[in-house]
Amino acid sequence: MDKKIKDKFRVYAYTAPGSVGICRHDDSVMKDFVDAGFNCYLLTGLNQFNGGDYQNSDAKKTIELAKKHGINEFIMRDGRLIDLIFLKDKLLGEKDCKFKTEDQLDEYVLTCLNDYLSDVIGVDLRDEPKYYETDSFCTVYRSIRRVTDKLGIEDFYIHINLLPINYERLITVNPDKSRTYINSNVFVPDKEYESINQAFRTYITRYLDGCKANRLCVDDYPFRRGRFLSTYFTSLQILAEECRKRDVEFSFILQAYDTKNCIFREVDKFNMYLQMNAVVGFGAKDIGFYTYMAHGGSDDKYVAKSSFVRANGEKNPTYYNGKKVIKEFQDFAKVIQPFNYKGAKFFYNTDFYYLSITENFDNGYEFKYLKNLSVDNDLILTTEMAKYNSQYLYMISNAADTVYNLGEVNFTAEFDGEFTHVEEYYFGTQEECGYKGKKELKDGKYTKTLASGAAVYLIPTK
Numbered sequence: 001m002d003k004k005i006k007d008k009f010r011v012y013a014y015t016a017p018g019s020v021g022i023c024r025h026d027d028s029v030m031k032d033f034v035d036a037g038f039n040c041y042l043l044t045g046l047n048q049f050n051g052g053d054y055q056n057s058d059a060k061k062t063i064e065l066a067k068k069h070g071i072n073e074f075i076m077r078d079g080r081l082i083d084l085i086f087l088k089d090k091l092l093g094e095k096d097c098k099f100k101t102e103d104q105l106d107e108y109v110l111t112c113l114n115d116y117l118s119d120v121i122g123v124d125l126r127d128e129p130k131y132y133e134t135d136s137f138c139t140v141y142r143s144i145r146r147v148t149d150k151l152g153i154e155d156f157y158i159h160i161n162l163l164p165i166n167y168e169r170l171i172t173v174n175p176d177k178s179r180t181y182i183n184s185n186v187f188v189p190d191k192e193y194e195s196i197n198q199a200f201r202t203y204i205t206r207y208l209d210g211c212k213a214n215r216l217c218v219d220d221y222p223f224r225r226g227r228f229l230s231t232y233f234t235s236l237q238i239l240a241e242e243c244r245k246r247d248v249e250f251s252f253i254l255q256a257y258d259t260k261n262c263i264f265r266e267v268d269k270f271n272m273y274l275q276m277n278a279v280v281g282f283g284a285k286d287i288g289f290y291t292y293m294a295h296g297g298s299d300d301k302y303v304a305k306s307s308f309v310r311a312n313g314e315k316n317p318t319y320y321n322g323k324k325v326i327k328e329f330q331d332f333a334k335v336i337q338p339f340n341y342k343g344a345k346f347f348y349n350t351d352f353y354y355l356s357i358t359e360n361f362d363n364g365y366e367f368k369y370l371k372n373l374s375v376d377n378d379l380i381l382t383t384e385m386a387k388y389n390s391q392y393l394y395m396i397s398n399a400a401d402t403v404y405n406l407g408e409v410n411f412t413a414e415f416d417g418e419f420t421h422v423e424e425y426y427f428g429t430q431e432e433c434g435y436k437g438k439k440e441l442k443d444g445k446y447t448k449t450l451a452s453g454a455a456v457y458l459i460p461t462k
Contacts, residue, residue, distance in 0.1 A: 008333040009285065010073065011326055012040040013292035013308070014127075014253070018062035019045030020295050022311050025061060029313040030069050033292065036308060036319060037326030040073040041066045042124060042159070042288070050079035054115040063119050075159050077124040080112050081140060085126055088136045102143065109143045122157025128219075129162065131203055138210035145212075155214070161253065161288075162207060164220035165200040165235040196231070197238060197360050204242050216243060219253030219290060222275065225265045228401040230359040233278065233344075233381065237361060240282040240341045251286030252279040256318050257294075258306040267306045269321045270402045273428050274453030276325050281383040281395030281455065283341030287329075289322065328433040332425060335435075336457065339385035339393050343367070346399070347411070348379035353404065369460050370394055371444070372414040378406050380450075382413075396448070397455035398428075412447045419460040422446055428454020 016038070017029045024046065041063070043049070049059040063074055084091055084098070084105075092099050099105040113123075123144065129137050141158055148156035208216060218239050222229035236252070243250040254275045258266045279287065294307045308319040329336075343365035348354040367384050369392055381399035386392050396413060400406045415422070424436040430451050438461070439446065448456055 006337055008039070008330055008337075009287050009326075010040045010251070011038050011287050011289075011330075012042045012075070013038055013256075013289045014042060014044060015291040015293045015295065015307070016041055016044075016047075017293050017309070017313075018058070018065065019043070019047045020293050020311070023313045025065055026313060027065070027069075029293075029309070030065050032309065032313070032315070032319070034066075034069045034071060036323040037330065038292070039071060040075065040121075040286075041071050042075050042077070043120075044077045044124060044127075048077045048079055049116060051112070051115070059116065060119070074120045075122045075124050075157060076116055076120045078112055078116075081109065081123060081144070082126050084140050085129070085133055085136045088133070091136045092139055102146075105139070105143050106147050109140070110147045113144070113147060117151075122159060124159040124161075127161050129160075129207075131206065134206045134210055138207070141211040141213065157215070158211075158213070159217060160207060160211070160213060160215075161217045161219055162204065164218050165196060165231045165238065195360060197234065197362075200235070201238055201242065204239060208242060208246060208248060213248060215249040215251065215286075217251040217253065217286070217288065219288070221255035221257075221264060221290070223255055223258075223265050223267055223271050223401070223403075224263050226403060228357050228403060230357050233346075233358055233399070234361045236278060236282045237344055240344075244283070244341055249285050250283065251288060252282075252284045253288040253290050254279065256289040256306055256308060256322060257291045264306075265403075267318060267321075268402065269317075269324075269429055270451065270453040272318075272321045272325050272453070273455070274397070274399065274401065276329060277395065277397045277427055277453065277455035278381065278399065280329065280336060281341075281381070281385070281397060281457075282344065283339075283383075283385060285337065287326075325427075328427060331434060332427070332457075335425065336385075336393075339387045339391075342384040342386050342392075344381065344383040346379050346381055347373040347375050349375050350378045353378045353400065353406070357399070357401070367394070368392060369416045369419065370413060371416060374412050376410045378409060380409060380411050392460060394458045394460075395455055396450075396458065398450035398452055400452055402452045406452070408449050408451050410447070410449045412445050413458070414445050415441060415460050417444055419444065419462055421461045423459040423461060425457040426454070427457075430454060 017033045018024050043059050047059050047062050090097050220235050222232035258264045291307045293309050294311045306318050345365045378400050381397045383395045398409045421438050424439050426436050427433045
């Protein structure tokens with residue numbers, strides 16, 4: 001588990017200001033990035049290092065600029081290490097392979113890492129790898145771990161960002177309109193599964209167990225034009241469960257983009273709270289965003305309104321919404337970071353909406369101290385977290401996306417009779433966020449009204 005940051009979220013972005021755009025090495029643009037709350041820099045895109053003269057590389061130039069503005073943690077994407085993954089069965093072995101022994105592979109990996117090791121906390125080892133890359137990916141991962149362990153580097157950060165459950169090519173529609181949960185080399189080839197959950201879980205666990213990973217990440221973008229992605233919470237649930245079983249830390253990439261003439265819509269302030277509360281409630285310790293800076297010029301498909309900034313550095317509304325939410329959750333980090341995910345359940349009043357956004361969600365979890373929750377309007381997502389398996393916390397969120405215009409939700413939570421109060425923390429658009437004080441339970445009950453995306457975090461006390 002991560003020993004370096006225990007009292008704050010590590011916050012990073014794909015398409016950070018040095019990796020794309022037309023003002024990549026501008027002082028003011030980098031300052032804006034730091035001011036928005038990003039404290040870790042993921043070196044991807046044009047920052048990726050592919051070998052050669054590191055001291056004069058774009059990656060090194062970007063690191064020095066970011067350090068100037070206060071960022072001290074960097075994760076390097078090294079094209080040479082990623083190229084090893086694509087060798088697949090030609091990577092390691094006696095016949096026709098690049099390396100005959102693990103020692104030879106480790107020596108090469110050490111040569112790569114030595115170029116920039118003093119500047120980084122870790123490496124980004126492939127974005128959204130497919131199932132068929134598992135073996136070679138895990139071989140490279142374990143080599144990096146062996147090398148850094150021998151160097152005495154505690155918990156070298158190896159970033160793995162896997163595909164989400166909703167990946168469309170997972171599903172094959174048969175002539176009779178039934179769905180087969182197979183995939184063309186995306187999740188699990190050569191075998192059919194009874195459910196999308198089973199296929200996704202197999203994909204996740206192959207990487208976790210093959211790498212013996214101590215952290216994992218998935219990205220998922222639920223805010224679609226006219227709808228909310230029905231498998232979003234199921235992805236979070238499966239990922240959190242598998243990481244909990246192995247005591248593995250996980251992070252999640254939040255949506256910060258929309259597309260022109262495509263399926264993704266603008267992320268508003270309600271959406272920002274909805275996804276942040278969801279991922280924190282499922283136990284995420286690190287938070288990423290895609291995208292920070294738009295990729296290209298004014299006609300770029302990602303330019304619209306939801307990246308933090310446009311390619312020229314101009315701030316979008318997402319910048320201000322994201323900055324506010326990041327700051328609020330960093331202030332909350334010392335409280336929430338020690339708590340770990342235990343389970344989740346939806347409480348709902350309308351079958352149609354519940355079924356439309358919780359495809360294949362396992363809703364059978366039984367809470368330890370939350371005895372009942374009644375809701376007057378559609379649904380509430382609740383997660384249970386525990387601190388050292390003694391103190392418990394409940395995240396209770398209005399998970400109804402604004403696209404459905406369902407309005408506010410009133411709920412009453414009933415706790416075990418041994419508790420007389422709850423410590424309340426609120427995050428949403430209705431009132432000032434953060435600690436709200438110690439609230440008395442009346443007959444063990446707590447009542448609240450939540451707008452879309454808003455949540456309370458309740459710690460029952462005696």
